[in-house]
Amino acid sequence: MIRLGLTGGIASGKSTVAAMFAREGIPVFNADAVVHRLYRRADVIASIGASFPGCVQDGKIDRLVLAEEVFFDHAKLHALERLLHPLVHREERVFWRRGMLERRWCVISEIPLLFESDAQGRYDAVILADAPPMIQKQRALRRKGMTEGRLEHILQRQWRLEHKRKFADIAVPTGAGKAVTYAAVRNVLMGLRRNDDA
Numbered sequence: 001m002i003r004l005g006l007t008g009g010i011a012s013g014k015s016t017v018a019a020m021f022a023r024e025g026i027p028v029f030n031a032d033a034v035v036h037r038l039y040r041r042a043d044v045i046a047s048i049g050a051s052f053p054g055c056v057q058d059g060k061i062d063r064l065v066l067a068e069e070v071f072f073d074h075a076k077l078h079a080l081e082r083l084l085h086p087l088v089h090r091e092e093r094v095f096w097r098r099g100m101l102e103r104r105w106c107v108i109s110e111i112p113l114l115f116e117s118d119a120q121g122r123y124d125a126v127i128l129a130d131a132p133p134m135i136q137k138q139r140a141l142r143r144k145g146m147t148e149g150r151l152e153h154i155l156q157r158q159w160r161l162e163h164k165r166k167f168a169d170i171a172v173p174t175g176a177g178k179a180v181t182y183a184a185v186r187n188v189l190m191g192l193r194r195n196d197d198a
Helices: 014-023 031-038 042-051 063-071 074-101 133-141 148-157 161-167 178-197
Strands: 002-007 028-030 106-110 125-130 170-173
Touching (some): 014 028, 014 125, 028 074, 031 074, 074 106, 133 148
Parallel strands (some): 028 106
16 A cells, blocks of 8 residues: 655645545545544643643633644644644554555545654655745635734744755646646556556
C-alpha cells in the first residue's frame, strides 16, 4: 500500500486536492478533522484545561479562545502541538491499518504542517498543493477574521511554498483552475499505479 502525504500552506488548495483524490477512490486522512474530534475527548479536554486555563468552558474546549491563546505565543503553541501530534499520528496509524485490511493500493494523509513537524519520513511520497503566492494571499484574505498582519504571522510559522517545493516529491498546481488541478491529480495516480504495477 502506497502511503502519500499531502501538504501545502494556508489557502494553498490542500482540501481541494484531497477532495479530488477522494473522488478518485483514494481514502483521505484529514489531520485537522481528527484534531476537532480529539477536542471532544474527555482526556484531551482535561489536558488542555490543565495546560491552558480559561480555554475550557462548561466542560468543552472553546477553540476560538484556545486559538487566540497560542496564536502569538510560540511556547504555548509548541506545548499544544506536543499534546496533539502524538494522538493525531496514533489515529493515522489506525487509518493505515484499515487501508491494509481493505486492501487499498493507496491512501493519502492531509497534513498541513508535514514538513514543519519533520513527518516526511512516514510517507512513500509527499505531494505539495502548490499555489502562486498572490493567489494564496487572495484566498487567505477572503477567510473570516483574516487580516494581512494575521496572515503574515501564520506564514512566518510555516515554510513558504517555494521552500516546500524543494522537498516535495510531487507538486500539484492549484492556481490555474480546478480542471488543471484535477488533471494533475489523475496524472499523479496514473504514475503511481504504473510504478506500483512494475
